[in-house]
Amino acid sequence: MTAVDAPSxxxxxxxxxxxxGSEWRPGLRESxxxxxxxxxxxxxxxxxxxxxxxxxxxxxxxxxxxxLLFLGASVSRYPxxxxxxxxxxxxxxxxxxxxxxxxxxxxxxxxxxxFGALSAPAKEALGRGATEVGTSTTTGDGGMTPxxxxxxxxLVYQLLPSRYGMNPDDLRTADAIEVVVGQGAKPGxxxxxxxxxxxxxVAEMRDLPKGIDQRSASRHPDWTGPDDLEIKIHExxxxxxxxxxxxxxxxxTRTYYDVQLAVKAGADVIVVDGMQGGTAATQDVFIxxxxxxxxxxxxxxxxxxxxxxxxxxxxxxxxxxxxxxxxVAKALALGADAVSIGTAALIAMGDNSPEYEAAYRAxxxxxxxxxxxxxxxxPVGISTQDDELAARFDxxxxxxxxxxxxxxxxxxxxxxxxxxxxSHVHNLEPEDLVALTLEAAAMARVPLAGTDWIPGSRPG
Amino acid sequence: MAVPVEEVGFxxxxxxxxxxxxxxxxxxxxxxxxxxxAWRILNPNGAHALACGIDADVEVEIQGHVGYYCAGxxxxxxxxxxxxxxxxxxxNMMSGRVVVDGNVSQSAGATGRGGLLVVHGDAxxxxxxxxxxxxxxxxxxxxxxxxxxxxxxxxxxxxxxxxALGDSIYEARLYVRGTVAGLGADCVExxxxxxxxxxxxxxxxxxxxDADPDDFRRYGSARQLYNFRxxxxxxx
Numbered sequence: 001m002t003a004v005d006a007p008s009x010x011x012x013x014x015x016x017x018x019x020x021g022s023e024w025r026p027g028l029r030e031s032x033x034x035x036x037x038x039x040x041x042x043x044x045x046x047x048x049x050x051x052x053x054x055x056x057x058x059x060x061x062x063x064x065x066x067x068l069l070f071l072g073a074s075v076s077r078y079p080x081x082x083x084x085x086x087x088x089x090x091x092x093x094x095x096x097x098x099x100x101x102x103x104x105x106x107x108x109x110x111x112x113x114x115f116g117a118l119s120a121p122a123k124e125a126l127g128r129g130a131t132e133v134g135t136s137t138t139t140g141d142g143g144m145t146p147x148x149x150x151x152x153x154x155l156v157y158q159l160l161p162s163r164y165g166m167n168p169d170d171l172r173t174a175d176a177i178e179v180v181v182g183q184g185a186k187p188g189x190x191x192x193x194x195x196x197x198x199x200x201x202v203a204e205m206r207d208l209p210k211g212i213d214q215r216s217a218s219r220h221p222d223w224t225g226p227d228d229l230e231i232k233i234h235e236x237x238x239x240x241x242x243x244x245x246x247x248x249x250x251x252x253t254r255t256y257y258d259v260q261l262a263v264k265a266g267a268d269v270i271v272v273d274g275m276q277g278g279t280a281a282t283q284d285v286f287i288x289x290x291x292x293x294x295x296x297x298x299x300x301x302x303x304x305x306x307x308x309x310x311x312x313x314x315x316x317x318x319x320x321x322x323x324x325x326x327x328v329a330k331a332l333a334l335g336a337d338a339v340s341i342g343t344a345a346l347i348a349m350g351d352n353s354p355e356y357e358a359a360y361r362a363x364x365x366x367x368x369x370x371x372x373x374x375x376x377x378x379p380v381g382i383s384t385q386d387d388e389l390a391a392r393f394d395x396x397x398x399x400x401x402x403x404x405x406x407x408x409x410x411x412x413x414x415x416x417x418x419x420x421x422x423s424h425v426h427n428l429e430p431e432d433l434v435a436l437t438l439e440a441a442a443m444a445r446v447p448l449a450g451t452d453w454i455p456g457s458r459p460g
Numbered sequence: 461m462a463v464p465v466e467e468v469g470f471x472x473x474x475x476x477x478x479x480x481x482x483x484x485x486x487x488x489x490x491x492x493x494x495x496x497x498a499w500r501i502l503n504p505n506g507a508h509a510l511a512c513g514i515d516a517d518v519e520v521e522i523q524g525h526v527g528y529y530c531a532g533x534x535x536x537x538x539x540x541x542x543x544x545x546x547x548x549x550x551x552n553m554m555s556g557r558v559v560v561d562g563n564v565s566q567s568a569g570a571t572g573r574g575g576l577l578v579v580h581g582d583a584x585x586x587x588x589x590x591x592x593x594x595x596x597x598x599x600x601x602x603x604x605x606x607x608x609x610x611x612x613x614x615x616x617x618x619x620x621x622x623x624a625l626g627d628s629i630y631e632a633r634l635y636v637r638g639t640v641a642g643l644g645a646d647c648v649e650x651x652x653x654x655x656x657x658x659x660x661x662x663x664x665x666x667x668x669x670d671a672d673p674d675d676f677r678r679y680g681s682a683r684q685l686y687n688f689r690x691x692x693x694x695x696x
Contacts (some may be wrong), residue, residue: 123691125503163571163590166552168513168533207573207592207611208630212686215628217609221589222529222548231508235529238484239513386564444622 005339028082043399053101053192055373055383056333057185057276057321057343059101062293064276065087065330067440068433072419080418087414088424091338093315094176094245095267097237101268102154104338105424106410108328109140110402111273111342112158112178112249114140116202117280117373118346119390120147124383125349127151129402133410133448135445137460138178138340141191141216143205144170151399156247159236161189162216164206167260168239176269177236178247179229181220181258184277186286187251191216197376199385200388226261233266234312247271253290259304261436262385263314263356272301272341274320278343280383296443302335311335324402325412332413333428336446343407348405349398350380471496480510487537490516506546511539516555531558533684545635547584550577553594559667565651567601569596572613578667581659585622588615591632596669606646607634616663618671630686634679635660637671646685647677 013426022036041052073079078088110130115123117140128151131135136154143165143228144157157174159166165222171177193214203210223232233246248262249271262270274294279287298318305311318331319340330341354367359379373383381393417425420432434449435441441448444457471481489495501522502512511520512532525543546563553572563581572594582600587692588607601619611634620638627644658672
């Protein structure tokens with residue numbers, strides 16, 4: 001929980017919980033390097049002898065879509081009339097090879113989150129909400145549950161290195177297959193589900209004893225490198241008779257090359273997950289120090305597709321820190337075909353809600369700070385396998401909240417697209433954007449606001 | 461198989477003339493409608509993804525070498541390869557039987573969840589990696605990191621095993637007749653008791669391999685890495 005650069009006095013309780021803490025007074029100067037959170041983490045490490053494992057995504061401040069602004073229409077462009085003129089939001093994923101591409105009504109999908117990491121009712125709620133608004137959900141590292149299949153009209157089935165629960169029947173009932181190479185929270189890292197979240201059902205699905213720490217491998221067991229991946233994708237297509245779109249998901253690092261190699265390997269859809277992407281259980285050091293942010297990753301992915309002449313032929317989904325319709329619209333303007341949400345979906349369902357403050361305090365956290373998704377003690381009943389806690393979560397109400405939230409994201413994105421004069425959210429383009437900061441201008445490759453300067457694009 | 465092969469003959473498919481896609485589709489269609497119970501595939505020429513995804517009680521005999529992922533995710537079928545096989549043979553097999561006369565490349569039987577994989581020759585690295593219930597019998601030797609993170613099922617090696625056998629192993633059982641170049645993290649030799657001899661005898665018989673269970677040694681998990689302890693940091 002080493003927040004990297006937030007002002008220390010605004011920080012929440014450290015890993016030791018909110019107990020009697022120190023208090024800033026004039027004249028007391030806290031070290032920037034060794035602030036209270038750093039002190040707490042050093043002392044926790046000394047006491048426990050194990051790195052900090054937590055959920056959530058990167059907490060440090062990172063260049064993000066907030067650093068971009070839209071240039072609304074004015075004299076040189078004219079806008080569309082809100083509520084009257086249509087601004088379409090549909091997206092088709094998997095047009096390259098699949099016999100049955102996914103046809104989604106909105107360009108926001110639900111990212112892969114496992115049954116195991118999440119409770120069964122939480123998974124059900126994601127399916128209900130996504131189905132209500134016409135988008136997809138995704139399985140996770142733990143296989144597909146019948147409830148998930150039942151409640152998700154469009155379900156993407158992940159093929160992960162662990163292959164927990166993998167079976168050809170589920171592969172054939174899926175609507176798309178996502179080969180997971182990595183995720184933004186931990187590119188190059190494997191998965192982890194700690195023993196206390198391994199219920200009988202989770203253990204059975206994963207063919208492992210109950211109560212042990214389940215490590216997921218970081219590399220696939222039967223392929224290595226892009227040439228093998230191409231053959232692996234071919235096998236998946238053969239097994240499913242070329243019906244399903246095959247996605248390849250990568251954590252954002254060397255995104256330009258990864259995307260080109262994934263295209264070469266035959267992907268229908270590429271998913272790029274930036275370092276803000278969430279996780280159920282990962283070392284804090286991994287979450288905060290590996291990968292690149294979503295905004296530059298989007299730009300690199302689009303560059304790679306455009307250079308190959310495959311932009312819009314191979315669809316691009318970006319994820320990692322998508323919170324609002326503005327984030328959606330900016331990702332699309334940079335060239336993504338859709339975005340995925342994970343952390344925001346959990347929050348929409350009630351994670352970190354002040355409503356549960358007393359319960360969060362009882363487990364040493366506080367609403368707004370809770371990130372111990374690995375611990376299985378989630379008072380909201382989302383990131384747990386405890387039946388009693390999970391029973392607190394109403395999947396019908398949760399589904400309604402997801403649907404509402406997805407609608408708001410879509411409406412907000414449409415609002416911005418109409419303001420830029422676009423009749424489809426996919427018509428948003430980099431030319432509609434400017435950057436507020438030099439770093440965002442350089443990373444997104446749009447001009448610094450009020451200038452025509454894109455750092456690095458030309459001398460001076 | 462319901463009907464003995466000798467009585468029905470083989471449906472012969474020559475991959476020199478028929479596209480792989482067409483063959484696999486016909487094999488997949490057997491899960492929905494009845495068709496020939498026995499197939500003979502000619503001229504595989506190292507094709508990848510051959511006979512993968514079958515979900516039917518049929519016999520498929522392949523005359524020649526195959527590439528990657530032959531019989532991948534197999535259910536119920538018996539697939540025989542009269543030749544060598546590339547990487548990922550019978551990966552994630554659910555049930556049925558896959559038998560290779562020759563040698564196989566790495567990751568044979570990877571993540572397999574059931575059924576029996578028999579390799580009469582040698583298997584390369586990572587044989588039985590992440591196995592989840594499959595039984596693998598290798599007549600020859602296996603390469604390094606075999607049974608890496610093996611969860612359940614058995615790996616029987618009649619020859620030798622390479623470095624790091626059973627690294628990070630869970631509950632799978634490993635039986636090796638020859639030498640083991642080295643055991644991986646948390647993998648230890650265990651006593652070969654009568655129940656193991658019986659299991660081993662059954663597997664050898666099912667695989668059609670003539671070997672004496674008493675000549676084997678058993679390896680499995682010390683279960684020291686099941687829950688993280690900093691004292692074991694050197695093993696991670």
